[in-house]
Amino acid sequence: MAVDWKSYKPVIIPDIPNLQELDVYLKNDGYTALKKVVTGSDWTPESVVNEVKAANIRGRGGAGFNAGLKWSFMPKPDGGPRYLACNGDESEPGTFKDRKIFEYNPHLFIEGALIAAYAMQVSTIYVYIRGEYYSWIKMMEKALKDAYDRGFIGKKIFGSDFSVDFHVTSGAGAYICGEETSMLESLEGKRGYPRVKPPFPAQKGLWGRPTTINNIETLANVPLVINKGADWFKGIGVETHPGPVLYGISGHVNRPGVYELPSGVPVFDLINEVAGGMRNGKKLKALIPGGSSTPVLRADQLEGVSMDADSLREAGSMMGTAGMIVMDEDTDMVDMLWRISHFYHHESCGQCTPCREGTGWAEKILLKIKNGNGEIRDLDLLHTVANQMEGRTICALADAAAWPIRNTINRFRDEFDARCKKSVHAVA
Amino acid sequence: MEQTYTFTSEDLQEIETIKAKFPAVMPATLPVLWVAQRRFGHVEPAVQRLVADTLGLPEAHVHGVATFYTQYYKEKKGKYVLDVCTTTSCQLCGGYEMLHYLEDKLGIKAGETTEDGMFSIQSVECLGACGYAPMMQITNDVYVNNLTEEKLDDVIESLKSGKMPEFESVGMPLLEKRNI
Ligand SMILES: Cc1cc2nc3c(=O)[nH]c(=O)nc-3n(C[C@H](O)[C@H](O)[C@H](O)COP(=O)(O)O)c2cc1C
Ligand code: SF4
Ligand code: FES
Numbered sequence: 001m002a003v004d005w006k007s008y009k010p011v012i013i014p015d016i017p018n019l020q021e022l023d024v025y026l027k028n029d030g031y032t033a034l035k036k037v038v039t040g041s042d043w044t045p046e047s048v049v050n051e052v053k054a055a056n057i058r059g060r061g062g063a064g065f066n067a068g069l070k071w072s073f074m075p076k077p078d079g080g081p082r083y084l085a086c087n088g089d090e091s092e093p094g095t096f097k098d099r100k101i102f103e104y105n106p107h108l109f110i111e112g113a114l115i116a117a118y119a120m121q122v123s124t125i126y127v128y129i130r131g132e133y134y135s136w137i138k139m140m141e142k143a144l145k146d147a148y149d150r151g152f153i154g155k156k157i158f159g160s161d162f163s164v165d166f167h168v169t170s171g172a173g174a175y176i177c178g179e180e181t182s183m184l185e186s187l188e189g190k191r192g193y194p195r196v197k198p199p200f201p202a203q204k205g206l207w208g209r210p211t212t213i214n215n216i217e218t219l220a221n222v223p224l225v226i227n228k229g230a231d232w233f234k235g236i237g238v239e240t241h242p243g244p245v246l247y248g249i250s251g252h253v254n255r256p257g258v259y260e261l262p263s264g265v266p267v268f269d270l271i272n273e274v275a276g277g278m279r280n281g282k283k284l285k286a287l288i289p290g291g292s293s294t295p296v297l298r299a300d301q302l303e304g305v306s307m308d309a310d311s312l313r314e315a316g317s318m319m320g321t322a323g324m325i326v327m328d329e330d331t332d333m334v335d336m337l338w339r340i341s342h343f344y345h346h347e348s349c350g351q352c353t354p355c356r357e358g359t360g361w362a363e364k365i366l367l368k369i370k371n372g373n374g375e376i377r378d379l380d381l382l383h384t385v386a387n388q389m390e391g392r393t394i395c396a397l398a399d400a401a402a403w404p405i406r407n408t409i410n411r412f413r414d415e416f417d418a419r420c421k422k423s424v425h426a427v428a
Numbered sequence: 429m430e431q432t433y434t435f436t437s438e439d440l441q442e443i444e445t446i447k448a449k450f451p452a453v454m455p456a457t458l459p460v461l462w463v464a465q466r467r468f469g470h471v472e473p474a475v476q477r478l479v480a481d482t483l484g485l486p487e488a489h490v491h492g493v494a495t496f497y498t499q500y501y502k503e504k505k506g507k508y509v510l511d512v513c514t515t516t517s518c519q520l521c522g523g524y525e526m527l528h529y530l531e532d533k534l535g536i537k538a539g540e541t542t543e544d545g546m547f548s549i550q551s552v553e554c555l556g557a558c559g560y561a562p563m564m565q566i567t568n569d570v571y572v573n574n575l576t577e578e579k580l581d582d583v584i585e586s587l588k589s590g591k592m593p594e595f596e597s598v599g600m601p602l603l604e605k606r607n608i
Contacts, residue, residue, distance in 0.1 A: 013600050081451065093515045093554035100600060131462070131499045132555050134569050135595050167449040172458055173499035175553065189450075189457035190489075191496040207451060250517035250558035257559045258600060292516055292554075323558065325517055339519050343553055 003237055003264040003306065010260040012220050012244050013104045020139070022146040025107040031152050033223035034111050037118055038160040048119035052222060055230035058241055060097075061087055061178075061215030062291065062320050064309050067222075073202040074120045074210050083211040084122045085187060085201075086113055086219060088129040088140075089171060089178035092291035093343060094323030097246035098216040100258050102129070102136040105220070106143035110166070112222035113214075114153065117164045120212055124165045127216070128183050131172040140168050175347035179395045180213040182349070193351050194395035217246055237263030241308040241319065249275045251326035252282060264308040271326055282328035286412075290320020292340050293400030295407035296333075316407070333412040334419050337404060338366040344401035355398035358389035362405055374420040379409055433478045439463055443482060453483050457493050461500055465568075470501040498552075499568055506541040506548035508587050511565040512575075514551045517558035526562045526575045527551055533584065546588070560598055570595055 009015075018024045025031075037043040053068025074082065086109075090098045101109050113125050129137050144166055147153045155163045169187055171177045177186045181195035184206055205211020221243055225233050234242045245263045247270060250256045254276030261274070267287065271277070278284055284299045289307065295317040297305070305315045312319050327336070345359035362385050368374050386402040393399075409416050435443070446459045460483060464475050471479070471494050480487040494500045501509070510530060514523040527549070531537055534547050541548040557563045560573035572583055572593055583593055 010600075090556045091554060094517055094558050095554075096556045096558050096560075099556060103597065104600060130556065131497070132565060132568065135571070169449070169455075169459065170462070172462065172497035174497050186458065187455060188452075189454035189493065191492055248559060250561060251520050256561075257598070260600070288516070325520070325558070327520060331520065336516065336519070339514070339516055343515055346553060 002266060003262050005261045005265045005269065008236075008262055010244070011224055012108065012217070012246065012260050013100055019105050020103065020107075020143065022107060022143070022150065025105075029227065030107055031111055033226035034114050034118075034152065035158050037115055037226060038162045039158045045119045045121055048115060048226070051230050052116075052119070052225055055221075055225040055233040056242055057218055057221045057225065057233070058243075058309070059215055060217035060245070060321065062092065062293075064241070064319060067214060067218050070202075070214070071116065071120050071212060073200070074212060075203065077121045081124060081207075081209050082120065082122045083206045083209060084113060084117050084120065084125045085180075085183060085206065085211055085213045086125065086127040086216055087178060087180065087183060087213055088127055088133070088216045089175075089183060090133070090216075091130055091175040091178050092293065092321050092323060093340070094250055094288060094291045094325045095248055095321040096250075096323070097248045097258050097321070099133055099136045100246060101216050101220050102133070102140050106140055107147065108223060109216050109220045110143060110147055110153075112219035113166070114157070114164065115222050115226060116212070116214065116219060118162050122164065122212070124167070126167050126169050126187055126206075128177070128187055129168065129170050130177075131170045133170075137168060137170050144168060174349075175343075176349045176395075176397060179397065182395065183213065184211065191349075193349050194397075196394055237265075238306070238308045238310075240310050245307065245322050247274075247307065248321070248323040249326065250324070252279045252328040252331070253277065253326050254279055264306045264311070266304075266306045267302050267324075270307065270324065275326070278326070278328055280328075282330065284326065285329045285331050286327040286333070288325040288327075288404075289317050289322075291323040292325070292343065293403055294318040294320040295403050296411060298411050301411075333408060333415050334366070334370050337408040338363065338370045340404050340408075341366050341401065344397065348397060348401070352393040352398065354389045354392045355401070358385050358398065359401050361385050362401070369416065369419050372419065376417065376420045378420065379413075379416055382409060430474055433464075433468055433475050435463075435467065435478065435482060439467055440482075447483075454485060454489070456483055457485065457490060458497070461490070461494055465500060469507075470504050472501075472503055507546050507567075509548045509550060509567045511550045511552040511555070511568075512538075513553070513555045513557070513561070513563055513565075515554035515558075517554070518561040518563060521561035522575075523562040526564070526577075526580065529577050530580060530584075533580070547584075566592060572596070573598060 049071050057067040058064040153166045174192050176182045177192040179194050182192040186192040201211045241263045247259045288296050309319045341363040345363040348355045348359045350356040386405040389398040390402040447456050465471050476490045480490040512527040538549050538551040562575045563573045
């Protein structure tokens with residue numbers, strides 16, 4: 001059954017003017033979910049965790065892990081500090097959705113983070129926003145100040161025993177700081193080198209204390225789950241990956257942008273109807289479905305595919321951040337792959353040899369092919385480089401760099417062969 | 429003679445507010461480097477030293493952090509730094525054409541600064557505005573979306589007279605209004 005998306009009414013970013021203002025947010029049930037859990041006798045930290053777990057909010061930062069389940073990994077409180085670190089680094093190419101929450105409904109995210117803090121009995125929340133988002137950092141600072149001034153953040157919230165602090169911090173230009181342990185290092189004021197796991201952040205996170213990391217969009221779903229229930233949430237979109245999704249659509253379409261719709265919308269509906277079809281009447285050639293690290297799919301692989309984890313896995317890709325990059329028939333796949341490889345080389349933190357060297361080699365070989373100096377055996381070399389990068393490093397950046405290399409070459413082999421041919425003939 | 433830098437009392441107050449957010453001093457490194465860069469326009473080594481001394485942290489630590497993150501300018505830049513995104517979505521929608529147009533217009537290459545010290549150009553990685561490609565950011569501040577040659581001409585003109593473009597809010601296209 002195809003998901004009914006045409007009658008869907010947005011709930012993360014609903015059509016309410018000036019919802020970013022605290023007064024407007026309050027008129028629209030704002031902070032009622034928080035009030036319920038911290039003052040109501042029918043809610044405990046455990047029951048909040050269980051409700052969120054039942055809703056199966058799959059992490060919107062890329063990995064799709066059940067948020068409530070992640071919260072349940074926090075050890076029992078021992079009286080010392082515990083942290084929630086909200087990931088607003090948003091640097092995966094093709095992804096530009098969390099900034100919409102900062103701009104249009106920041107209090108929904110703040111409320112979600114506060115409920116999460118209550119559920120995990122956290123004492124301090126940080127939201128880490130990429131440094132480039134200067135304008136949006138300002139918006140978040142204002143929203144947090146307003147919430148502090150009204151007592152939704154701080155000591156004894158709604159007169160309960162629950163107290164929490166909430167601070168904005170910012171990066172300064174480094175994609176790797178979106179990786180959760182790199183973000184913790186950066187928050188601690190250091191170079192953003194990802195940490196070896198285990199220990200996992202729930203055991204040893206910020207300053208060695210229990211810490212949970214969640215994406216902004218993930219947390220924005222939480223007040224809705226508390227107010228309307230896990231069953232309501234699971235009724236949106238597809239069952240195995242339920243809830244609203246902020247789809248970011250970019251590339252060669254008529255109406256690029258961020259659209260809030262249920263999970264599981266057919267890819268062709270998103271491209272042809274939601275985003276207004278292909279620019280200049282061109283034909284669709286390929287789609288990167290969920291940010292630059294998710295494997296590219298050819299147009300002929302997209303028949304019947306919808307935007308949810310299972311459907312995309314079957315098709316040979318991943319949901320990632322739902323940042324869809326649409327490419328038309330004129331797209332040069334060699335150029336495209338070279339640019340992605342340049343990105344990962346530039347952003348590798350350099351701790352692990354396979355990643356530091358592999359991303360550099362891949363970029364160099366692809367540049368050679370792009371400039372018409374490549375040979376067929378260079379394509380095999382690229383496969384070898386990709387194989388040696390994958391699964392051998394501290395963090396998943398090396399994997400994220402390897403997947404596009406392997407899949408773009410395999411799925412557009414003719415195009416890569418054609419770019420290499422000249423030198424093969426010259427040798428023969 | 430190396431220039432010496434000092435924070436104003438306002439800066440020092442802001443630094444105290446920053447320090448209060450964290451249970452240690454080191455986490456203030458990134459935000460205080462930002463305070464310094466917004467004050468002096470860059471964080472060349474003498475500024476890194478000021479940050480280290482102000483926070484009581486080793487200079488080597490501050491230097492290590494300053495050099496890890498691309499947004500900190502480790503040397504003086506133009507008054508306006510034009511960061512043109514050329515990553516995938518922008519590449520597909522003409523990001524390199526915009527970059528080259530700017531290079532020709534200002535007579536410098538990416539990574540360089542005009543002789544009058546007004547403009548620097550940089551080719552940068554995805555800025556999280558992929559739906560509004562091609563785009564650029566000006567001096568770590570405002571985003572300019574959906575670039576065209578005409579729009580670039582206008583922006584350069586207004587920057588020459590000291591006027592930064594205003595923040596452009598790009599709406600959420602509302603499905604209801606689209607008759608689909
Ligand atoms: C290289 C790399 C970059 C990442 N960048 C981001 C990012 O920008 N934003 C984000 O939320 N998660 C990012 N992640 C995923 C985080 O590590 C983490 O899984 C996520 O923030 C957890 O939140 P969630 O469970 O709510 O999705 C990245 C992961 C890797 C390996
Ligand atoms: S895989 Fe790459 S980015 Fe990740 S820690 Fe290793 S070198 Fe750094
Ligand atoms: S690719 Fe240019 S803003 Fe994302």
